[in-house]
Amino acid sequence: MKKFMFVNRKAPYGTIYALESLEVVLITATFDQDVSLVFMDDGVYELAKGQQTKDIGIKNFSPSYRALEGYDVEKLYVDADSLTARGLSEKDLLVPVEVLDSAQMAELMAQQDVVLSF
Amino acid sequence: MLHIVNKSPTQARSLESCLRVALPGQAVLLIEDGVYGATTGSSSEAQVRAAAGKVKFYALKPDLEARGMATRALDGVTLVDYGGFVDLVAEHGPSNSWL
Numbered sequence: 606m607k608k609f610m611f612v613n614r615k616a617p618y619g620t621i622y623a624l625e626s627l628e629v630v631l632i633t634a635t636f637d638q639d640v641s642l643v644f645m646d647d648g649v650y651e652l653a654k655g656q657q658t659k660d661i662g663i664k665n666f667s668p669s670y671r672a673l674e675g676y677d678v679e680k681l682y683v684d685a686d687s688l689t690a691r692g693l694s695e696k697d698l699l700v701p702v703e704v705l706d707s708a709q710m711a712e713l714m715a716q717q718d719v720v721l722s723f
Numbered sequence: 724m725l726h727i728v729n730k731s732p733t734q735a736r737s738l739e740s741c742l743r744v745a746l747p748g749q750a751v752l753l754i755e756d757g758v759y760g761a762t763t764g765s766s767s768e769a770q771v772r773a774a775a776g777k778v779k780f781y782a783l784k785p786d787l788e789a790r791g792m793a794t795r796a797l798d799g800v801t802l803v804d805y806g807g808f809v810d811l812v813a814e815h816g817p818s819n820s821w822l
Contacts, residue, residue: 616731618789619756647734650759653791660785660804667791690733692764692795 607718613648626723645684725815729755732767737821762795
Protein backbone atom coordinates (compact mmCIF):
# COMPACT_ATOMS: atom_id res chain seq x y z
CA MET A 606 0.00 0.00 0.00
CA LYS A 607 1.27 3.41 -0.96
CA LYS A 608 0.59 6.74 0.66
CA PHE A 609 -1.23 9.00 -1.80
CA MET A 610 -1.81 12.68 -1.08
CA PHE A 611 -4.17 14.84 -3.09
CA VAL A 612 -3.51 18.55 -2.76
CA ASN A 613 -6.57 20.64 -3.63
CA ARG A 614 -5.83 24.30 -4.30
CA LYS A 615 -8.72 25.50 -6.50
CA ALA A 616 -12.19 26.80 -5.71
CA PRO A 617 -15.11 24.63 -6.88
CA TYR A 618 -17.22 25.36 -10.04
CA GLY A 619 -15.00 28.09 -11.58
CA THR A 620 -12.79 25.34 -12.96
CA ILE A 621 -13.14 21.55 -13.21
CA TYR A 622 -10.12 20.78 -11.00
CA ALA A 623 -11.98 20.28 -7.72
CA LEU A 624 -14.43 17.78 -9.21
CA GLU A 625 -11.73 15.91 -11.13
CA SER A 626 -9.68 15.60 -7.96
CA LEU A 627 -12.63 14.09 -6.14
CA GLU A 628 -13.10 11.53 -8.91
CA VAL A 629 -9.47 10.45 -8.78
CA VAL A 630 -9.59 10.27 -4.98
CA LEU A 631 -12.52 7.85 -5.15
CA ILE A 632 -10.78 5.70 -7.78
CA THR A 633 -7.62 5.59 -5.68
CA ALA A 634 -9.57 4.62 -2.58
CA THR A 635 -11.16 1.75 -4.51
CA PHE A 636 -7.68 0.28 -4.95
CA ASP A 637 -7.20 0.17 -1.16
CA GLN A 638 -4.49 2.79 -1.00
CA ASP A 639 -3.68 5.08 1.92
CA VAL A 640 -5.31 8.33 0.82
CA SER A 641 -4.90 11.79 2.35
CA LEU A 642 -6.59 14.95 1.14
CA VAL A 643 -5.15 18.38 1.67
CA PHE A 644 -7.06 21.59 1.15
CA MET A 645 -5.04 24.75 0.86
CA ASP A 646 -5.23 28.15 -0.84
CA ASP A 647 -8.60 28.43 -2.64
CA GLY A 648 -9.07 24.67 -2.21
CA VAL A 649 -10.50 25.35 1.27
CA TYR A 650 -13.54 26.85 -0.47
CA GLU A 651 -14.40 23.34 -1.73
CA LEU A 652 -15.47 22.47 1.81
CA ALA A 653 -17.59 25.56 2.53
CA LYS A 654 -21.02 24.78 3.97
CA GLY A 655 -24.24 25.81 2.25
CA GLN A 656 -23.37 25.44 -1.46
CA GLN A 657 -26.51 25.83 -3.63
CA THR A 658 -25.77 25.35 -7.33
CA LYS A 659 -29.32 25.17 -8.71
CA ASP A 660 -29.04 28.47 -10.58
CA ILE A 661 -25.67 27.89 -12.24
CA GLY A 662 -26.62 24.58 -13.82
CA ILE A 663 -23.73 22.62 -12.32
CA LYS A 664 -24.15 19.67 -9.99
CA ASN A 665 -23.43 20.49 -6.36
CA PHE A 666 -20.73 17.92 -5.59
CA SER A 667 -19.99 19.17 -2.09
CA PRO A 668 -22.08 16.41 -0.39
CA SER A 669 -19.61 13.91 -1.86
CA TYR A 670 -16.99 15.05 0.64
CA ARG A 671 -19.26 13.72 3.37
CA ALA A 672 -19.41 10.37 1.58
CA LEU A 673 -15.63 9.92 1.53
CA GLU A 674 -15.80 8.29 4.94
CA GLY A 675 -17.70 5.41 3.34
CA TYR A 676 -14.70 4.78 1.08
CA ASP A 677 -12.35 4.77 4.09
CA VAL A 678 -11.00 8.18 3.09
CA GLU A 679 -10.87 9.80 6.50
CA LYS A 680 -7.68 11.85 6.41
CA LEU A 681 -8.72 15.36 5.50
CA TYR A 682 -6.27 18.12 6.29
CA VAL A 683 -6.81 21.84 5.96
CA ASP A 684 -4.13 24.52 5.93
CA ALA A 685 -4.74 26.94 8.81
CA ASP A 686 -3.31 30.02 7.07
CA SER A 687 -5.53 29.47 4.00
CA LEU A 688 -8.66 29.35 6.17
CA THR A 689 -7.70 32.50 8.06
CA ALA A 690 -6.82 34.42 4.90
CA ARG A 691 -10.39 33.80 3.67
CA GLY A 692 -12.21 34.69 6.88
CA LEU A 693 -13.19 31.04 7.38
CA SER A 694 -12.87 28.73 10.36
CA GLU A 695 -13.38 25.02 10.97
CA LYS A 696 -17.06 25.56 11.78
CA ASP A 697 -17.68 26.91 8.25
CA LEU A 698 -16.66 23.54 6.76
CA LEU A 699 -19.03 20.71 5.86
CA VAL A 700 -16.88 17.80 7.05
CA PRO A 701 -14.66 17.12 10.06
CA VAL A 702 -11.05 17.99 9.22
CA GLU A 703 -7.72 18.31 10.90
CA VAL A 704 -6.35 21.86 10.70
CA LEU A 705 -2.57 21.97 10.31
CA ASP A 706 -0.03 24.77 10.53
CA SER A 707 2.67 25.12 7.87
CA ALA A 708 5.24 23.05 9.73
CA GLN A 709 2.81 20.17 10.27
CA MET A 710 1.72 20.32 6.64
CA ALA A 711 5.31 20.22 5.44
CA GLU A 712 5.99 17.17 7.55
CA LEU A 713 2.85 15.38 6.33
CA MET A 714 3.76 16.02 2.69
CA ALA A 715 7.25 14.68 3.25
CA GLN A 716 5.81 11.35 4.42
CA GLN A 717 3.96 10.61 1.16
CA ASP A 718 4.88 8.19 -1.63
CA VAL A 719 2.82 10.06 -4.22
CA VAL A 720 1.57 13.66 -4.23
CA LEU A 721 -0.98 14.73 -6.84
CA SER A 722 -1.95 18.38 -7.14
CA PHE A 723 -5.20 19.81 -8.40
CA MET B 724 -17.22 50.72 -18.76
CA LEU B 725 -18.17 47.48 -17.02
CA HIS B 726 -15.24 45.59 -15.52
CA ILE B 727 -15.91 41.86 -15.17
CA VAL B 728 -13.71 39.80 -12.83
CA ASN B 729 -14.03 36.00 -12.73
CA LYS B 730 -10.95 35.00 -10.72
CA SER B 731 -10.71 34.58 -6.95
CA PRO B 732 -8.60 37.35 -5.35
CA THR B 733 -6.47 34.70 -3.65
CA GLN B 734 -5.86 32.83 -6.92
CA ALA B 735 -5.06 35.71 -9.25
CA ARG B 736 -4.41 39.41 -9.17
CA SER B 737 -7.21 40.28 -11.59
CA LEU B 738 -9.34 42.22 -9.09
CA GLU B 739 -6.37 44.11 -7.71
CA SER B 740 -5.23 45.16 -11.18
CA CYS B 741 -8.75 46.02 -12.22
CA LEU B 742 -9.28 48.29 -9.22
CA ARG B 743 -5.96 50.01 -9.85
CA VAL B 744 -7.14 51.25 -13.24
CA ALA B 745 -10.91 51.51 -12.75
CA LEU B 746 -12.16 55.08 -12.97
CA PRO B 747 -14.73 56.74 -10.71
CA GLY B 748 -18.27 55.98 -11.81
CA GLN B 749 -17.40 52.73 -13.54
CA ALA B 750 -18.93 49.41 -12.54
CA VAL B 751 -17.22 46.21 -11.40
CA LEU B 752 -19.12 42.94 -11.71
CA LEU B 753 -17.79 39.88 -9.90
CA ILE B 754 -18.76 36.50 -11.39
CA GLU B 755 -17.72 32.82 -11.10
CA ASP B 756 -14.76 32.53 -8.67
CA GLY B 757 -14.54 36.34 -8.71
CA VAL B 758 -17.45 36.48 -6.25
CA TYR B 759 -15.14 35.43 -3.40
CA GLY B 760 -13.73 38.96 -3.62
CA ALA B 761 -17.07 40.34 -2.42
CA THR B 762 -17.27 38.23 0.76
CA THR B 763 -16.57 39.12 4.36
CA GLY B 764 -13.16 38.01 5.55
CA SER B 765 -11.68 37.60 2.06
CA SER B 766 -8.22 38.97 1.36
CA SER B 767 -9.72 41.70 -0.81
CA GLU B 768 -12.44 42.87 1.61
CA ALA B 769 -10.57 46.04 2.62
CA GLN B 770 -9.72 46.80 -1.00
CA VAL B 771 -13.31 46.40 -2.11
CA ARG B 772 -14.62 48.51 0.76
CA ALA B 773 -12.08 51.24 -0.03
CA ALA B 774 -12.97 51.27 -3.72
CA ALA B 775 -16.73 51.16 -3.10
CA GLY B 776 -16.84 54.95 -2.93
CA LYS B 777 -15.28 55.19 -6.36
CA VAL B 778 -16.79 52.36 -8.37
CA LYS B 779 -20.06 50.48 -8.06
CA PHE B 780 -19.74 46.79 -7.17
CA TYR B 781 -22.03 44.03 -8.35
CA ALA B 782 -21.83 40.27 -7.82
CA LEU B 783 -23.69 37.49 -9.59
CA LYS B 784 -25.97 35.95 -6.98
CA PRO B 785 -26.20 32.43 -8.51
CA ASP B 786 -22.40 32.20 -8.30
CA LEU B 787 -22.40 33.29 -4.62
CA GLU B 788 -25.14 30.79 -3.83
CA ALA B 789 -23.35 27.98 -5.65
CA ARG B 790 -20.28 28.52 -3.50
CA GLY B 791 -22.13 28.78 -0.17
CA MET B 792 -21.15 32.46 0.05
CA ALA B 793 -24.54 34.17 -0.34
CA THR B 794 -24.75 35.06 3.36
CA ARG B 795 -21.22 36.47 3.35
CA ALA B 796 -21.69 39.09 0.63
CA LEU B 797 -20.32 42.49 1.62
CA ASP B 798 -22.67 45.39 2.27
CA GLY B 799 -22.47 47.82 -0.60
CA VAL B 800 -22.18 45.07 -3.20
CA THR B 801 -25.36 44.77 -5.25
CA LEU B 802 -26.39 41.22 -6.07
CA VAL B 803 -27.74 40.61 -9.56
CA ASP B 804 -29.24 37.65 -11.42
CA TYR B 805 -28.52 36.78 -15.07
CA GLY B 806 -31.05 39.36 -16.29
CA GLY B 807 -29.28 41.97 -14.17
CA PHE B 808 -25.97 40.92 -15.76
CA VAL B 809 -27.43 41.62 -19.20
CA ASP B 810 -28.74 45.01 -18.04
CA LEU B 811 -25.30 45.99 -16.71
CA VAL B 812 -23.65 45.10 -20.02
CA ALA B 813 -26.28 47.10 -21.91
CA GLU B 814 -26.00 50.13 -19.62
CA HIS B 815 -22.25 50.54 -19.19
CA GLY B 816 -20.77 50.70 -22.67
CA PRO B 817 -17.77 48.47 -23.32
CA SER B 818 -17.15 45.48 -21.07
CA ASN B 819 -13.66 44.77 -19.84
CA SER B 820 -13.21 41.13 -18.87
CA TRP B 821 -10.22 40.54 -16.62
CA LEU B 822 -9.51 36.92 -17.60
